[in-house]
Amino acid sequence: MIASAFLVQAQAVTLNGPWIQGAMVTGKASPGEEIIYNGQQLQQTPDGDFVFGLGRNAPAVVELQVKLANGSQKTLSFDVTQRQYVTQKIEGVASKHVTPPKTVSARISREAKAVRQARTANDNRSDFLSTFIWPAKGPLTGVYGSQRIYNGVPKSPHYGVDIAGPKGAEVIAPAGGIVTFADDDLYYSGGTLIVDHGHGISSTFIHLSQIEVTVGATVKQGDLIARIGASGRATGPHLDWRMNWFKERIDPQLLFPKNAKPALQ
Ligand SMILES: [Zn+2]
Structure with missing residues (x-):
């Protein structure tokens, strides 16, 4: 019984x-x-x-x-379906971004810690339940999970989706949330912005040329939050959009119907 x-x-x-x-x-x-x-x-x-x-x-x-x-x-x-991840070779990256000099290691670990900290938020907002929209327009040039080889040197996997676009193009909030991190100049990721959508779900936007919001600001879906750039370890202007559930990396592309492309937005 x-x-x-x-x-x-x-x-x-x-x-x-x-x-x-x-x-x-x-x-x-x-x-x-x-x-x-x-x-x-x-x-x-x-x-x-x-x-x-x-x-x-x-x-x-x-x-x-x-x-x-x-x-x-x-x-x-x-x-859980197990995926096959692609390998992507990227040439022409500044060597200081492939094998950073020892003098910046303290900076890199300090920045990584600040980003990790921002992703520990467990806010009770429920923006993660909304239907997400693409934060930028343009062709997808990088996918989640791919193994990256920079100038022939294998590095950790790529966790974002890359959307190519001109420097200065608008980045909008894919869902509502609260800004938990904003910094114009991180070593690897350049202009970096984190928006918390609640319950540990966050979006991170990197390589930005400009950030249009400040920490603590509440944003609505579709609000202008930043502009596309090529700051940090990037070979050209694009938006790299990453998503997390706390420290776990998730794939933004899976939030959209199969084959949906940001260019169609
Ligand atoms: Zn990327």
Whole structure:
């Protein structure tokens, strides 16, 4: 009897994939249910909405723990599609951006720490539930997850989608949020802006030529937030848009219908 009651209640958790590496997964819990993913209890909206991200290398099976109001617990398992990531060779990058001189290592780690810190926000805003729009117009020139080789030197994977566009072109907010980080000049990423969409979901925009908002500002979907540039480790003007669920990297492209291109916006 207990088991069947359990089953009925656990089925009240609804989840929206896609169950693929790099995906943002949203779901809805029933009143009183707690949802735990990777040891972390997920924040819920007043309606029970929650979100989590499947990283670039998420395993083939992931589990969610559902704790019911009566204290009983159930584990739900999901298969995660494993992706093949492309390798991209990039030549002509300034050598100081491929193998940075020792003198800048303290700066690089300080900047990385500040960016990591901004992504720890667990704001209760629910902008992550909105239908995202592309933050810039232009052809896609880089994709999530690709292995990058700079001037022949293999580097860590690329986590953003790159949208080519002229320097100074508008970058708009893909969803509402609050600005948690803004800096005109980071070593690798140049002009860098982070907008928090709530519950750990954030957008990071890099290589900007100009930032049009300040930390603490609330932005609405479609607001002008920055301008495209080629600052930091970039070979030409483009917008690199990254998304995170806390420190987990997710793929912005998966938020759009398959084959949708920003140029069509
Ligand atoms: Zn990029």
